Amino acid sequence: MDGYTNVRPASGVRTAAIDEGLRAHMNKVYGTMSVGMLITALAAWAIAGLAISDVPTQYQIGSNTYLTDLGATLWTSPLRWVIMLAPLAFVFGFSAMVNRMSAATAQLVFYTFAATMGLSLSWIFAVYTGFSIIQVFLVTAIAFAGLSLWGYTTKKDISGWGSFLIMGVLGLIVASLINIFIGSPAIMFAVSIIGVLIFAGLTAYDTQNIKNTYLAHAAHGDQEWLGKAAIMGALSLYLDFINMFMFLLQLFGNRE
Template sequence: MAEYGTIRSGVGTAAANIDAGLRAHMNKVYGTMSVGMFITFLAAWAIAGLAVTTDPSQAVAQIGADKYLTSLGSALYLSPLKWVVMFAPLAFVFGFSAMINKMSAATAQTMFYVFAAVMGISISSIFLVFTGYSIMQIFLITSIAFAGLSMYGYTTKKDISGWGSFLIMGVIGLIVASIVNIWLASPAIMFAISAIGVLIFAGLTAYDTQRIKTEYVAHAHHGDTEWLGKSAIMGALSLYLNFINMFMMLLQLFGNRE
């Protein structure tokens, strides 16, 4: 009887340790993601500020009644460099995912923050296209939706791992359609991409949150701190990408243009 009590106590202690570790792990995931989001929007705002001027003497091209592109803005948004800026985050994600096993957790975290800055440069044109109020409004809406979806993924008892393959196929379809529409420039296709994209990345937010939680619980017994550190970075990257894509697509659908 005493042995049974000891076993039950040990099991209870192990479960409590996993619960505490899971909370710390998820806090690191959300904290890393939040810092990445801050870096992204700071970089986007700073680059947009350097790319646009109201002084005609510094202008390279006019984009509005009292707005002009500087030489930096012209290089980023009008020259062939725009293609590098546009596709750099995608290339960075593939490279980062392929090399993370060879990195330390500290290096992976630094690379994530570098990626966040690159993403900021890539999306900086939103400050030229949309009003500042509209950007903040859509950001708030996205934040509320993201929090609700992530909470659902974390707390639900339903296994939603089966969503993964369909959602990933949807992401691939969105990437292909977006690339094709660069040349077609069809507003109808862009609307469809944005509307479907919001649903796909909403689903991925819940799916990835549950996946991050499940992976931690499955590996927590091994005590591999290096793996757990890198797992938190990759989890932050997944949720960060879901947030950014959902934000950009909601902005395309409901944002007020300059």
């Protein structure tokens, strides 16, 4: 969205109405993000339930675990590349088109994206134990809550982190793509550790940026724009959470 990123709060005394509006705005951001997370979890769990079976098939992945024909199609055929890259294409397309959408349409697209992400992440149920997935999810939730709270309440201006963190994300993408062909455990371990640190920083940075964006535009009273800003803020924090969760899972998840 135009003017969405790196916006400094407008100068002047904040009124009680703006503070109340900010609380409502942040509640909408976290609420939208939470619904998206729930959709992702349910979609991943439902797809994994159809793709993994304890009935013997030709696709054995564990001592008593097998892939159904659907699982083999989703996770072992060339279709897996489409499924893996679909969320990334969704994010770029959504960001480019959100200005032409209504807030209601943008919210629907976000929830559709969350379901697509669930499809993309469903493979983790075939690789990691259910207990470790839940355990890492709870650790991620606690860390995310703390980092987001700090980003919201800190008086320190951390807007300067943005360019450094984005460069870090680009470096992670390049390293991950290279490691697909190399298959180095050392590179994967390093990428996971750096990834956790980068997305921890982005959680605080994005939270402060969402707050500052609202403060800079609240006086204009454009509720439609603010509604879309809340959805884009939810998308940013959702991606921070998902990426931090996946990197922590690679580090600490117990494999089947």
